[in-house]
Amino acid sequence: MSGKIFYAAAGMGAKVRAPALVAKDGFSARYDLDRIKGVFSRPQHKLAGESYVGRVLVLDAAKGGVATAWMLYEMKSRGVMPAALVLNAVNPIMAQGAALADFTMISGFDEDVTRAIPDGALVEVDPTAERASIRIITAETKG
Amino acid sequence: MRLTGEEEAMRAGAFGPAVQWAIDHQIRVGRYLGAEDFVPVSQVHIMADTESLGVAGVEWLENWARLPAEHRRVRVPTITDPRGTDFAAAHRLKHQPWMLDLERRAIAAFEALGILMTDTCINYQTIMPPVRGEHVAYGDTGVVIYSNSVCGARSNFEGGPSALSAGLTGRTPRYGYHLDERRRATLLVQLAATPRDLADWGALGGIVGRLAGDYWQVPALVGLDRVPGSDEMKHFGAALASYGSVALFHMVGITPEAQRLEDVIPDGHVRTHDVGEADIRAFQRAYAQEIETVDLVVFSAPQLSLVEMRQLADMLDGRRAGIPLLAVTSPQVKPDADRMGITRRIEAAGGTVLSGMCFYQSYAREMAEQNGWQRLATNSAKLTNIIGGYGYRPALMSMAACVDAACAGGRIGARTET
Numbered sequence: 001m002s003g004k005i006f007y008a009a010a011g012m013g014a015k016v017r018a019p020a021l022v023a024k025d026g027f028s029a030r031y032d033l034d035r036i037k038g039v040f041s042r043p044q045h046k047l048a049g050e051s052y053v054g055r056v057l058v059l060d061a062a063k064g065g066v067a068t069a070w071m072l073y074e075m076k077s078r079g080v081m082p083a084a085l086v087l088n089a090v091n092p093i094m095a096q097g098a099a100l101a102d103f104t105m106i107s108g109f110d111e112d113v114t115r116a117i118p119d120g121a122l123v124e125v126d127p128t129a130e131r132a133s134i135r136i137i138t139a140e141t142k143g
Numbered sequence: 144m145r146l147t148g149e150e151e152a153m154r155a156g157a158f159g160p161a162v163q164w165a166i167d168h169q170i171r172v173g174r175y176l177g178a179e180d181f182v183p184v185s186q187v188h189i190m191a192d193t194e195s196l197g198v199a200g201v202e203w204l205e206n207w208a209r210l211p212a213e214h215r216r217v218r219v220p221t222i223t224d225p226r227g228t229d230f231a232a233a234h235r236l237k238h239q240p241w242m243l244d245l246e247r248r249a250i251a252a253f254e255a256l257g258i259l260m261t262d263t264c265i266n267y268q269t270i271m272p273p274v275r276g277e278h279v280a281y282g283d284t285g286v287v288i289y290s291n292s293v294c295g296a297r298s299n300f301e302g303g304p305s306a307l308s309a310g311l312t313g314r315t316p317r318y319g320y321h322l323d324e325r326r327r328a329t330l331l332v333q334l335a336a337t338p339r340d341l342a343d344w345g346a347l348g349g350i351v352g353r354l355a356g357d358y359w360q361v362p363a364l365v366g367l368d369r370v371p372g373s374d375e376m377k378h379f380g381a382a383l384a385s386y387g388s389v390a391l392f393h394m395v396g397i398t399p400e401a402q403r404l405e406d407v408i409p410d411g412h413v414r415t416h417d418v419g420e421a422d423i424r425a426f427q428r429a430y431a432q433e434i435e436t437v438d439l440v441v442f443s444a445p446q447l448s449l450v451e452m453r454q455l456a457d458m459l460d461g462r463r464a465g466i467p468l469l470a471v472t473s474p475q476v477k478p479d480a481d482r483m484g485i486t487r488r489i490e491a492a493g494g495t496v497l498s499g500m501c502f503y504q505s506y507a508r509e510m511a512e513q514n515g516w517q518r519l520a521t522n523s524a525k526l527t528n529i530i531g532g533y534g535y536r537p538a539l540m541s542m543a544a545c546v547d548a549a550c551a552g553g554r555i556g557a558r559t560e561t
Contacts, residue, residue, distance in 0.1 A: 010174075010175045010176070010177075011175075012171060012175055026388075030195070030503075030529065030532070031528065031529050031532045032532055033532065034508075034532075041532050041533075041534070042531050042532035043531055044531065045532075061356060061357040061358075061388065062357070062358065062388055063386075063387075063388050064284075064385065064388060064528075064529070065190075065283070065284045065300075065384075065385065065529070066190045066282045066283060066284060066300055066301070066302040066303065067190065067192075067195040067302075067504075068302065069190075069302020069303050069304055069305065070190075070191065070195040070196050070197075070200050070302065070303045070304065071195055071197075073199060073200060073203070073304075074195070074196065074197030074198075074199050074200055076199075077197065077198070077199030078197075078199075089356075089357040089358070089359065090175075090176075090358075091300060091357070091358035091388050092172065092176060092299045092300050092301070092302070092305070092318075092319065092358070093300050093302045095171075095172050095175040095176055096168075096172050096301070096302040096304055096305040097302060097304075098175075099168055099171040099172050099175070099304070100168065100304040
């Protein structure tokens with residue numbers, strides 16, 4: 001599995017390498033996160049209680065309201081934020097928030113990346129290439 | 144993206160650094176989402192509470208506000224979503240001085256940018272509803288979905304930075320719901336029951352939102368036995384947008400772009416779902432499980448219309464809330480509620496009327512910690528969806544059941560006699 005690459009329809013931000021935090025669930029900074037503690041806080045979220053700081057979040061779809069457009073910038077100002085966001089389906093709010101915060105995000109794949117990428121794998125997200133992508137560096141998973 | 148001469152000039156800095164940043168931001172977003180050019184907009188609505196902005200966001204706004212007047216003013220009417228507090232009642236919510244200070248700084252910056260501080264998420268009921276085909280740049284998902292679906296206007300979800308950009312440039316990237324082809328239905332929902340009260344409409348919105356799944360899905364509904372009113376559309380749309388990130392729905396024979404099913408499903412091939420009364424009850428029961436008492440009752444998200452305010456006052460007359468009961472409305476509705484004695488009636492029963500804020504946008508986590516609030520009853524499915532992330536356990540109930548719980552000291556299922 002190491003070396004496997006998944007191409008995205010769109011991407012922005014810088015190339016990053018970090019461990020993946022993966023779930024078949026949505027993402028909204030307002031709905032899902034305790035942004036002070038840096039953990040998923042909505043009890044129903046599949047990553048509830050998990051720290052997202054420094055992780056490449058690999059999730060299904062952008063959810064919720066418009067607040068994330070501001071919140072990514074605010075999270076970055078305090079250094080309590082994910083390394084990157086990788087989504088099967090994006091909404092405009094995520095693109096707007098990533099653009100303001102100069103945050104790394106890619107989205108839109110031919111397969112469900114939340115099933116294809118192992119939780120805990122070391123991955124490289126590269127929005128700077130001609131085709132934005134996420135590549136599995138090492139697939140060892142946690143626990 | 145194709146740019147006009149004026150847009151090229153904006154990008155080159157001819158209109159100052161704020162407009163230059165704005166058009167660059169819009170180009171980045173537009174490229175990401177496949178826009179080929181810009182479309183002029185006639186109105187803008189900005190979501191920018193300070194809990195979202197944080198200190199970093201307020202400082203960012205203040206940098207633009209310090210520019211010379213000719214370089215910092217929005218060029219189309221630009222209004223605001225609810226703020227993070229009601230200054231007149233902040234002490235009752237135990238909002239801290241630093242929160243109020245940050246709010247004042249944000250307000251001063253917005254005013255310097257020429258923005259109208261309407262502080263409302265029901266502008267389609269109170270300020271200037273958009274008309275069919277009007278291109279706008281609205282923030283707050285509830286505002287967008289109502290304007291797109293009920294009014295037939297054209298907007299994407301515009302977060303604060305992009306909405307501000309649209310105000311400064313007078314345009315927005317043409318993608319998503321500005322395009323005819325994106326406005327067709329992608330799923331059909333066949334209803335076997337028409338919701339009865341606002342909490343039912345919100346529950347239906349939540350169910351359809353979960354079925355839809357993401358921003359690019361457009362549900363069409365058939366089977367309603369009557370035309371929903373504005374408050375019913377408001378709660379349905381707000382919940383649909385919240386649970387599904389959905390920005391547009393059609394109700395066949397009711398909403399303006401779907402007079403006939405074939406108007407929105409021209410080839411007849413979309414996935415179909417059936418939803419009935421049992422689904423709505425199951426949705427509501429899932430939230431009230433294992434909650435026997437609540438610490439407070441909140442009517443908010445969206446802000447209450449004048450009609451909802453009077454309904455609440457009618458239910459509270461002659462009764463007394465034994466726990467906090469918060470009724471949140473807009474600065475446009477509040478003076479009417481005051482003048483007509485509605486505010487007095489709600490507060491005489493122990494309720495608190497708040498204006499210009501929204502519960503979840505007003506430091507909900509800190510309010511919970513300061514006031515010892517955890518279990519919350521509401522008739523807003525949207526609030527129910529959001530507030531769990533702030534540490535609350537919500538119960539979704541009708542307005543009448545919420546009032547009963549408040550007047551029974553928080554006990555759910557009780558009916559106190561008047």
